Amino acid sequence: MPGRTFLQQAVPVTFGLKAAHWLGGVVESHAALADHARPRLTLAGAAGTLASLGGEGMALARAMAATAPFDGLQTDGSHAMRGRVGRFAAELAVTATMLGKIARDVSLMMQTEIGEAFEPSAPGKGGSSTMPHKRNPVLCTAILACAMRAPNLAATLIGSGLHEHERAVGGWHAEWEPLFELLRLTGAALNHAVTLVEGLEIDAARMRANLDLTQGLVMAERAAFALAATLGKAQAHHRIEAATKAAIAQRRPLRDVLADDPAIANRLDMAALDAIFDPAGYLGGAGALIDAALARGRAQFSAC
Numbered sequence: 544m545p546g547r548t549f550l551q552q553a554v555p556v557t558f559g560l561k562a563a564h565w566l567g568g569v570v571e572s573h574a575a576l577a578d579h580a581r582p583r584l585t586l587a588g589a590a591g592t593l594a595s596l597g598g599e600g601m602a603l604a605r606a607m608a609a610t611a612p613f614d615g616l617q618t619d620g621s622h623a624m625r626g627r628v629g630r631f632a633a634e635l636a637v638t639a640t641m642l643g644k645i646a647r648d649v650s651l652m653m654q655t656e657i658g659e660a661f662e663p664s665a666p667g668k669g670g671s672s673t674m675p676h677k678r679n680p681v682l683c684t685a686i687l688a689c690a691m692r693a694p695n696l697a698a699t700l701i702g703s704g705l706h707e708h709e710r711a712v713g714g715w716h717a718e719w720e721p722l723f724e725l726l727r728l729t730g731a732a733l734n735h736a737v738t739l740v741e742g743l744e745i746d747a748a749r750m751r752a753n754l755d756l757t758q759g760l761v762m763a764e765r766a767a768f769a770l771a772a773t774l775g776k777a778q779a780h781h782r783i784e785a786a787t788k789a790a791i792a793q794r795r796p797l798r799d800v801l802a803d804d805p806a807i808a809n810r811l812d813m814a815a816l817d818a819i820f821d822p823a824g825y826l827g828g829a830g831a832l833i834d835a836a837l838a839r840g841r842a843q844f845s846a847c
Contacts, residue, residue, distance in 0.1 A: 544659060544750035545761060552761050555754060555822035558660075558745060560829045561648065563836035565740075568641035570836075570843045576638060577847075579631045582612040590709040591621050623711055625704035628718055635729045636697035642732040643690025646683035649739065653680050659750045663742025682739045689732035696725040754822050759797035763787050765825045766801060766811075773810045782807060 546556035586604050587593065593600025652660040662682050703717040754761055763783050770779035786804060790797040798820045801807045811819070818824060 545753050552753075552757055554761055554764055555825055557826060557829050557833075558747070558750060559833045563833040565641075565645045565648075566836050566840050568644060570840050572634065572638035572641050573843055575634045576631075579627075579634065583627075585622060587622050591623075621709065622715075623706035623709055625706060625715065625718070628722070629701040629704050632697040632700035632722065632725055635725050636693040639690045639693035639725075639729045639732050642729075642736045643687050645736055646680075646686035646690070646739065649743065650680040650683035650687070653678070653683075657749075657753065659746055659753065661744040661746070662739055663744065682735050685735045686732045686739070689728040689735075693725060693728055693732075696721045696728070700725070751822075757797075758790065758795065759820050760787055760790065762820045762822065762825065763797060766797070766819050769811060769815065769819055770807060774806075 544556060544558050544561075545552040546554050584607065586600075586607065588595050588600070593604070596603055649660055649662065651657065653662065661678065662680055664678070699721045700718055703714050703721075705711075706714040763786075766786075767776075767779050767783040770783065774782065782804070783801075786800045786807070787797060789795075790800045793800070798816050801811070802813065802816060
């Protein structure tokens with residue numbers, strides 16, 4: 544399928560690699576949030592001195608830290624240090640945006656002119672009240688609506704960490720509502736994303752066909768690299784750039800334009816040109832990258 548940069552076709556990729564990148568973002572978020580999921584307790588006292596516990600404060604703190612379910616006990620004596628809440632909020636927002644990235648890609652792939660992937664279909668789902676032919680990205684819409692709100696809620700929670708002295712006036716009270724909302728939105732985005740990914744419909748033939756829309760322009764980089772071996776990098780780039788402009792102006796396949804250029808045809812025969820313009824031969828380490836992403840995912844989730 545076409546890889547796209549700045550919304551334009553760039554070089555060939557595989558859908559598997561695109562999905563592997565999605566997985567990578569989810570794995571990173573899962574690992575980051577796992578630390579925040581463990582039960583913790585702050586033992587500090589009114590102003591962080593443990594004075595109300597007499598001389599047994601530190602001993603009690605150590606004993607509680609060694610007791611399930613607490614695998615970590617904050618005993619620095621400061622209720623006003625809110626870094627843990629801020630980091631949790633930031634990771635939730637990042638998670639929501641990682642899920643939003645999946646939704647953004649799928650919604651773009653669902654466009655009529657692209658038609659490469661689709662949300663799971665169901666009666667009465669994704670249609671229009673007046674246009675029966677439409678298949679709207681309703682799951683993507685819900686995920687993106689959550690993802691767009693999450694960063695500002697995280698910013699509120701991080702900003703609320705500006706506590707004064709040993710306990711703040713309003714700072715930690717301001718955390719409650721946005722933290723609840725951020726958890727709700729991230730959970731909703733995840734719930735919709737699971738439904739989206741599990742039921743995603745792929746049109747592999749359309750993906751491959753879309754590579755042909757530019758009549759070989761997506762292979763221009765590969766052609767330039769092949770030509771650079773004998774013509775030099777700068778000159779090869781110049782010749783291929785001129786050829787791409789000619790191909791666009793003449794509405795001809797880039798391969799044919801290159802074959803008509805004696806400076807290129809003398810260095811790349813027909814068999815070499817055929818190989819250059821085979822997208823399947825220019826996928827680099829896509830397979831290895833997919834395998835690595837799957838291995839990281841299995842390792843992360845098997846540890847749950």
